[in-house]
Amino acid sequence: MVRHFERELDQLKAKLLEMSALVESAVYRSVQGVVEKNEQLAQQVLKNEARINQLELEIDDMAIGLLALQAPMASDLRLVTAAIKINNDLERMGDLSVSIAQSALALMREPLIRPLIDIPHIAGLAQSMVRKALDAFVNRDPEMARSVLAADDAVDNMRTASYHELISFMEANPTQIQQALYLLSVIRNLERIADHSTNIAEDVLFLVKGIDVRHHNEARRTNEAQDRAN
């Protein structure tokens, strides 16, 4: 006998997967907007935002309903709470994709000041983190989730390097500041997308293993940051 509750949990998972797919493609399309100057894809990101926002509301409503009415326990409880948090991260990623798409549309209006090198790299890495975090969620794969955590530092480092480079460029070319700022914004938004992927990976570890890696991870990063500073 399949419990009624199980069916509702399955519906929650299905909605979250639909949202994941939409967000993953929003990230991909916004990046294509910047890297390939693909206006059509950038426009689609803006158009799909409403659906992502709608799903955010529906998922929250379902999850809160499950908490209120079904009093889930153990792995069911972790799934519902993880769903609420992942939902939030996904919606933010959707918003960030919209920002990137808007930057892409602005950048298309004039020739680029220099070829894009860092952005495709960061975008590639961030996209792979998004994909892996969502795969880890779908397959309940803790190893995959851990690989996302490991990748986040690389994205942070690339962002910092690009920042320095763009700041130097702006100092040397004050007339090109506007375009440089758009590029800066794209990099920053990609880095934040990677951060949200990390959050999702952490939620997957909590969901599957029942372990909370957030603060250990933070401690590890703090140590590494100090090492770098020394």
Place this chain on the structure above:
Amino acid sequence: MATTTSTPTKAEAPANKLSARSINFFYGAFQALHDISLEIPTNKVTAFIGPSGCGKSTFLRTMNRMNETIRNTRVEGSLILDGQNLLDMDVTYVRRRVGMVFQKSNPFPKSIFDNVAYGLRVNGITKRSVVEEAVERSLSHAALWTEVKDKLQKPASALSGGQQQRLCIARALAVEPEVLLLDEPCSALDPIATLKIEELLFQIKDMTTIVIVTHNMQQAARLADFTGFFLLGKLVEINETKKIFQFPAKKETEDYVTGRFG
């Protein structure tokens, strides 16, 4: 009201199976129910919750006139079942249309088969094949068939508590009641047996309108489409279950569902 000669199909079924209009109920001089008006939606599960003595069971029992077996009681108001006041109907006819399952399972001292067949035989259905078919169907709907199909002639008393309660549900379902009333049907059962009953109720609500009284708020939350909260003989609030447990309109309901009552 427009009359129709065709058999009503499911799509035409009225939204509300039962309507209570200003029900007052008295045990002697004591008024146990005060002006209860509510609707019981067709093919949904409606739960009544509230502290002991709030009148929820009394109200449930008025719906198939069970209180009439208690001396010196009196009911006022009307209970409209598909357009007719069931308080004016023949009581046997009411109880065939509105079945009831009690807190304590009460199988007859007969075989499993005869328990389920009982209501059919009382209603004059004796053809063996028809009875056999109805017994199997009712036991299946009560999620008991696979457990008892090889021992239908064994005494019902040999079954476990949870099985006996499902047998009572099967017995009630055998006469295909339009409304099934359940008065704390799981209060004597363990969580697994409770889950089985909840699931079967969920399965059979397509066939019958269900009204359940429960002390267990979580059970109402899990099971019911609509929930009514009773307090001191009054209906405080009735609404979609989700609303009652997430955003109750009345402070008394909020206090009760959050455990701050009293």
